[in-house]
Amino acid sequence: MNQLIITLVLVYFSLLPELIARPLAYVSNERSNSVTVIDTATDEVVDTIAVGSRPRGIGLSPDGSILYLALGRDDAIGVVDTKSGKQTGEISSGSDPEAFSISPEGHRLYVSNEDANTASIIDTQTHEILAILPVGIEPEGVAVSPNGKTVYVTAETSHTVSVIDTEALEVVSTILVESRPRAAAFSPDGNRAYVTSEIGGIVSVIDTKTNKVTGSIKLEQGDKPIKPMGVVVSPDGKRIYVATGWANLVAVIDAATNTVTTYIPVGMRVWGLALTKDGKKLYTANGVSNDVSVIDTEINKVVATIPAGEGPWGIAIEM
């Protein structure tokens, strides 16, 4: 009888991760060196994972089995096994990694190295560095196109976006955008990219076929300065959501008209954003209020606020 109970308990605990409803959202907390795990079905915290030092950039492998984290003070990309909820390894990345992006099939990481003014391309299987490419000064935001053929790397001090051909492993073009570009995101069809410029207060619209800026969307609300930071595009490509840092707002942009349709008040110092696969819910990492706002994108309102660790920075959601 005891053996049966023990067996059942073991089976229960071995299946526990599978029993947790999915998809899960993972939030990097840069000051508490942890990842908050949120069940997006219930919007409740289901786990907290201890990770390396100063986690900021965050991304999931396509199957959701591996979580990658830019560990700024460890000079590495941390590797977390999402099934066990443990950090299982690190990949050397150069100093103070902040942001990275994962190729669509999950075989490569594209990492910006701020101090070295380079972008590293890393094989996720072998951890081999496939290339280190010079980009602009103070590289930060990294975005991979939906077909995986192009990577955009923003550079804050040179105000540029370096365009990397992922087959040739070289920078094929450099685009001048507004002052202090921070983040980039592609439209689902890959035809457009959106780049946020913090000091310029602008979201630049880029035609990815020509790598030319075709539009500029000014973020402003009265005389209150608004600095665009994190950016995501809805799955249907119709809306762009932009985090605005200390303005504590998320800007909603109509992609057809390139105009801001509304600003949604969220928590303090909103930075990272992530959408659920169906685009119905938007999660925001609020770095000073130490929480995550959940926005219902049909009504553009916050419907839940979830406590996180200290200094939530980025979010990744299972697809």
Next chain:
Amino acid sequence: MRGKRFNAVGIIIFLLFGNLFVFGSSHTSENATPIKIGHLLSQTGSLKDKGEYAAMGARLALEENNVLAGFFGKKFTLVSESFTHSELAPQMALKLIKENNVVAIVGNLNEQESRLVSELTQMQGVPFFNSASKADSLRGVDCHRYTFHLEASAAIYVSAIGHWLIHKEKLTRWYFLTDDSPANIKIYEQAQTFLNKENGEEIGHEIVSANKSNYHSILKKIKRAKPDAVFVILNSDKQINFLKQYKKRGLPFQVVGAYMDIVQLWKHEAADLTGVWPTIWYHELFRYSARELNNRFFKRFNKPMDSAAWANWAAVKIIGEVVIRSQSTEGKKIIEYLESNRPFDGHKGSALTFRNRDHQLKQPLHLVTPRTEPGKREWDILKVVTPVPIPGLKVEGNSLEKLGVPHSECKCQLEPL
């Protein structure tokens, strides 16, 4: 195995040569005709000491400009001229314009030199960027359309420290100590005007010779006067000498200065000093992206970035960005671009633009004071008291637009383009 070897070797190579590679020939366009930026470095008076930092700031900006320029097949060079007699300033400026065909001139110059160069560059149609003179007259009666000011004006410095004294510290009875140099007398007049407007009281004013070194009798007068604050307007070396004597005497009144050359403070112990000063840059600013700029400067020169370095860095950086963005080296186009108020990133957390009425850069300052506990490095002897505009302080003039001489009193009349 091959991968791991590349991994390790690659990282080592890039740690060793990463910056060289990025700032070197890979990005600059070697065959492009260089776009020249003139840099005038006065070796007169206190500017002689600041010249080294001004030159380093300009060099860093040049290297950064060339990363950007290299992407677009262009290249910048810096043509520097220094001189020891003020009257040579316009000659040097003319040489830069006529012989070197510079697109703009950055001047680390005193008031007289700046005025002469400002007049000349106006006539020549070449933009001039003042990175050192605080004189309000250059932003007032003597302003010119082709001149822009990176350094803050005396009135800005005075209102930065004045708002803090009166509205944050509630110290309204001031005792002034100035020397008899025309520049410092003008700052005193600015401070006096500010105090009167704020309904404060001037309870004493001592004018000393610029080479005075013993302040014993003045300290006795200050002690008797019992002011709320002692406002010191002396050149930095004299100011430090006074502050050491003041600290030794143990007087309890708050001391402030209108300005301070922080590089000179590094030669002294924080424990021997007292006072609060406004500054346009400080090497321990780690908020916003100031950390990145401070790190880049230190990594490049193994020295901290001071205000002179920042002002000259910003001037050269702005010129490079404007030329690349406007795709023009024509003076008129550069002026039009700068007056269009497209923001510049000075790593201060705010979008920086020039005020259209007088071409003064609208920029945050910081008030700094000696540390009470030792810092990590020999240079870390100050700490930040507050940024300016002072957060949360709702008084007239506490904004980037209004710091300094009020609009209604501005005597600047810019020429038509």
